[in-house]
Amino acid sequence: MTSLMNWLPIMLLGVPLAGAVALIVPSRPDGAAGGRSLRVHGLAVSGITFALSVVLAVAFDYGDAARVQFETDMAWIPGLDLRFHLGVDGISLPLVVLTALLTFLCFVYLSWGKADGPGQLLRPAPAGTRPRALVFTLLVLEVGMIGTFLALDLLLFFVFFEIVLIPMYFVIAIWGGRARRTAAIKFILYTLLGSVVLLLGLLLIWAQTGTLDVIALARAQGTGMSRSVQIIAFVAVGIGLAVKTPMWPLHTWLPDAHTEAPTVGSVLLAGVLLKMGTYGFARIAIPVLPDGAAAVAPWLGAFAVVGIIYGALACLAQRDLKRMIAYSSIGHMGFVLLGFATLTPVGVNAALFGNIAHGLITGLLFFVAGAVKERYGTADMPALGGGMLSRLPHLGSLLTFACIASLGLPGLAGFWGEMLALLGAFEPAPGLSRPLFLTFMAVGGIGAVLTAAYFLVMLSRVTHGRPVDTVHVPALAGSGPAEEAVAADYGTLPLTGTSGAGAGGSADEDDSGRRDGQPGPRAAGDAAGFRDVMRHELVAWTPLVGLILLFGLWPKALLLVTDPVVRTLVGAP
Amino acid sequence: MIIFAALAVLLPFLSAAAGLLGSRWPGHARDEQGDERANRRAAWVAVVPTGISAVLAGWLAATHGAGFGGGEVLTSSPSGGTGNGGPGTDGVTGTLTVVDTGSIPISVGLVVDDLAATAGVLVTVVALAVQIYSVGYLRGDRRYPSYSAFISLFTSAMLLVVYAADLLVLYVGWEIMGLCSYLLIGHWWEDRANSRAAVKAFLVTRLGDVGFLFGIFVLGAAADSFKINDVLAAVPQMSSGTLIAATLLLLAGVAGKSAQVPLHTWLPDAMAGPTPISALIHAATMVAAGIFIVARLYPAFLAAGPTLDVLAVLAALGMLGAALAALAQDDLKRVLAYSTISQLAYMAAALAAGSDSAAIFHLVTHGAFKALLFLCAGAVIHAVGSNLMSMMGGLRKELPITFVTMTIGFAALMGLPPASGFFSKDEVLAAVEQAVSQGPLTDAAALLLYGSALATVAVTGAYSTRAWLRTFFGTRPIVALPEPAPGTARVIETHEAPATMKWPIIVLAVPALLLGLVRIADVHWGTAGLSVAVALLGAGAVYAVWRSDPLSDPARMLGPLRAPCERAFYVDSVYQWVFARPVLALARLVVRTDDRVVDGAVRGSGRVTLGLSGLVRLTQNGNAQLYVTGLLAGVLLISVGAVMFG
């Protein structure tokens, strides 16, 4: 039984990989039946993976969370002493489960609903959305993501870290929005650049210590490397991870990528890919290079709080819903990085908690924002008008819920990460300048207020007010008062299809029409375009809502897992 | 015993969840009938758990008062949580579990002591009243289910604040209250103004809450525990600097939640919500939470003198300024809102003066009479169809019950015997008077506070009388009513409100009138006489002005001060100019910077690369001679190198 359990990590990688490989084998041409079998295939493979991850979570020995469990250690490239070393501990377990969950939910979202619903990408082939390729890409993506969290060998980690980029590039570049090419190229070039620096850092560690084994390196606590080497290695590794996190000012690929990515791409990008960067900090940078971390931590903290404020301010003036959420990710990741920068157990706990919470919350936010965009045909807030709560009450409520969770309301998951990060900054690790971190804490607090501000302002703009029938008022939607005046005017008009609706809708039909080969949602009329939360969406979103509530009300569920590992890693009693 | 407290907290929470998820279940009938069914179901779901909570809270208060203290400890943890609760300083604590955070653990637990029990009763009773009142007030509103669920959630959060044994647990409830307040103020979100008011309320209080959180950190770090009992026990060991920093930070949260200067501006705007919400949450309970917290951590405050001075000055400014602002408002609910700020400042004054019992006493009586006033105002508005007093007048004949009860309320507000306000305000004034000679305050602050308090008594008398006269006396101006905005009322028939609205008013009138009598023995007659005299002076002045011209506003007696008072001394505008606009400008700047500078650097690096490649590409111009030149030059270089270094 134990030996069987030890195969779990390999199966977690093997199942999606086998699922992806199975798709390469050509089968019947993609007809309607082919489309259906494709849906079942994706759902089943990701479902099995998720089930395996749940088994992993159940079989995990919580009494000894600090120990690496389910270890698999095989020779990989013996000549270079590279090992295929996988394992799970308290840091990686939640992320593995989160990854499997989010991928599964993405497939649920894609597969469950009616094929001709808005935003459905898994449509039979004639519509030209390449469903087979999408399923393949997502499964390969899953392999890379889970592998990153399982890997315990530096180069293996790096390999998985890189594997993820390619499918995500295609997800953005093929199934994305209007400017998808540019965004995808920016995404891949930027992150590859970061990866190169990361690789240099990893190689430096290898050259200095002669081993790539993460556990051994973490146990060594940096012995074998001089302080200056550690600093250089930390900076290199840190920059590589910070690009992925993303840390201000290395973030500009993120808004573009998020804005253009399809819904599932955004969800996985925000929910999992960003976590790989922060996970790297917890797994590699801080335990392996403690001296380097101590030296660089003030800078890390400074960039983190600048990111918090900067992200919040950028959100405040954003027009595009998805772009705004992307910038909010920068702010939240700032809190996570601030947690790491404190180098205290509580800070690292906060960061890991914030990681998971952000994955759940922002995943939900992007799901909802994607649903909004699919219904309205745009995510431009002035064009959305207002009154979503009356037009699409359930969707509006979910958006409200997700935003409130994201702004860090206590009782929801987002709070604990932020609060603990600030608590960590209140008492940073010995050796770090306390006044400096107190300043960080204060700035972070202001950032929390600004976070609330932009989310509430967005909610006020989008969900409140009266619905405007013409969702496209491009010329008039400049400033606030003018917009309201317009809204009020249209509110009193009889809500017939005015000329503005026709003219405004055409620009957007280009996009959807080209992508779907079918009339866009606007042309199909409000009856089809403005359906409230649909069954498949509800199925995909409910687990996220539930988990946000669970971790918010019972933070111990997560802290129980991470705390023992963090204490050993940071070296606290 | 703790399990009852836990039940009292959890029941409304479950009711909120049930109300949000279940009231439209099954079937999503969006027609008239479906709405009505849903509303009825939601009403039961909301009222019954709140009622049970009220009973539990009452029982807790009774048993605790009867001396069960320290007996019973319940461990209700499902997964091996440790129940290490025990008799604290003077209460019962129970800990469900301890959450390890990596440094100071959070102990999820509750405590019941005198203060908590009293406040718990206030909260549950008021919540029950608001639930029942809302059934009638919001009859036919399609969003009633969510509305009542939010009230339930609010009740739960407030009870959590009251019973919390750990500062961070308390903070959780504290923030959720803010959220509920946001959701409820924005209940009629079709109107952008309501939406804005809701956002403002949440943001202003959150600004204070961040300070509050940091204050908790300071206290927790100093005491190495977030448990309230541990913190209070550790107060004597803390340095005064720590205490002052902690209490000042806490004060930020208190000022935000209790609408004290300078974070008071959200409260008048919060009147955009439905009247029951204004009445009970933004007058009686939530805003009292700040005062409650100060009382909860009173030893820490007492040990930090400068904080009390700050509190005293803020209270002095707040009570007089808000009272003057109340005198100039035309909107009845805004009058009451400013009056709330002023009365809360009284409580803060009592706390600053060193008498937490006076503060809590005033809190309770104020909760009763202000709730009464708001509910009466709701009834009036319900009847008239407008919030503006210039639309009212002569209503005493049409609304006799409301007239009587509201008179009681105003009497209590002015501090006229025998209404409850008389006793509590007397205690506050006595405490402040005492602080002038002795107590934690510096002399200047104490004098300022005392003078301000007396002046405020006069102004309170004035604005109460003005509101009373303009609402119920004189004649009603004949004005064509505009179409009712979705922030006011549904029905425009001048008759008494339905029973669900009438009965809570009547019930509330009783404590508003009689609650003070429990402390009749403690009355300081000298102070009381002075206060009544001053109040009557103010009232008399207004009456005299009103007599001379019943149709015009007595606020004209303010003269040139009237405009600033009406605009609440332009604080809103100042904030708009000092905070809101710069932040928005900064936000736009950041977006531009992000596009031009940060992303510009990224795109620029790409463009530089392309440009360089373009330069290199210039040599690739198809001129074979150039290629050969390069080739030969290269060969030459290589051969030179080979000759020289080979």
Next chain:
Amino acid sequence: MTEAVPSYLSPTGQEIIFLLLGAVAVGSGLLVVTTRQLVHAALWLVVCFGALAGCYLVLTAEFVAWVQVLIYVGAVVVLLLFGIMLTRAPIGRSADLDSGNKIVAAVVAVATAAVLVTVVIDGFRTAYTPLDPGAGAAKELGSAIFRNWVLPFEALSVLLLAALIGAIVISRTDIRGRD
């Protein structure tokens, strides 16, 4: 071979003649690449090749010298002149015979010259050879070719043939490739 190198300061008559001829060759070569008139360039080429033939004679390679005169002066330059005519090049001075690459070319050429001359002087400063007349006579060369170099010689003939055919195919307009 390098025993008793005579002094450079007392050149023999052969050397003087050679140097004079070399100077003529270099000078006319320079004129070939600098003259403004296309036809003149061809004519200066003749002078250059002639001078080189003289050099060969001085170096006792008499057969090579005659072949040089025959083929280069007789055939190649005539071909070139035909080329000039057929491309309707301007007769007379034309300003644009040099491309814009001139300066770079000069630099490269001077550098090449410098390197080569330096290396050559450095390497062959001490090399001296007495000249035996008759070593490059037709008989000697003929026996060398037909005794030792027959195969390359035959291959060369095939090459010539191929070049001939190629030149014809390229220059004729009435021959088409298969589409």
Next chain:
Amino acid sequence: MHVVYPAIVSALLFSIGVYGVLARRNTILVLMSVELMLNAVNLNLVVFDVWLRDRLHGGQVLTLFVIVIAAAEIGLGLAIVLALYRNRQTVDLDHLRALAEPSPPGVTATSDATPGTDPAIPGTALAHATSGDETAPSAAGPERTSGRREDS
């Protein structure tokens, strides 16, 4: 005879040839310069043959071969020049830019604006190589558009 003298002469001649190849615009002049370089090599071959007293007369024989090859080369070269002249009406090297990268929009390259001539050129590979795509009116046309597509 000092070997240095002919060696220097040959080096100078070679350099002059280099200059001619690099600096002359007319293709025939370039061919002449190539001949100069070949002759410089020949001189070298001869002098080393004499100096080394090669029993096989390798140097001189090779010189003969080079002369023959040079003759063949000049014949072929002139044929190419003539074909070129027929196609492009010019034999100037810097007008023959078919090797050029399609230039990005904005940068004006001195590409030949010669309209497509008679496609009935003898179908040799060289004619194709020099004149670019025969079917297109201008060699730069289709390539330039495709280049822009890649840029964007």
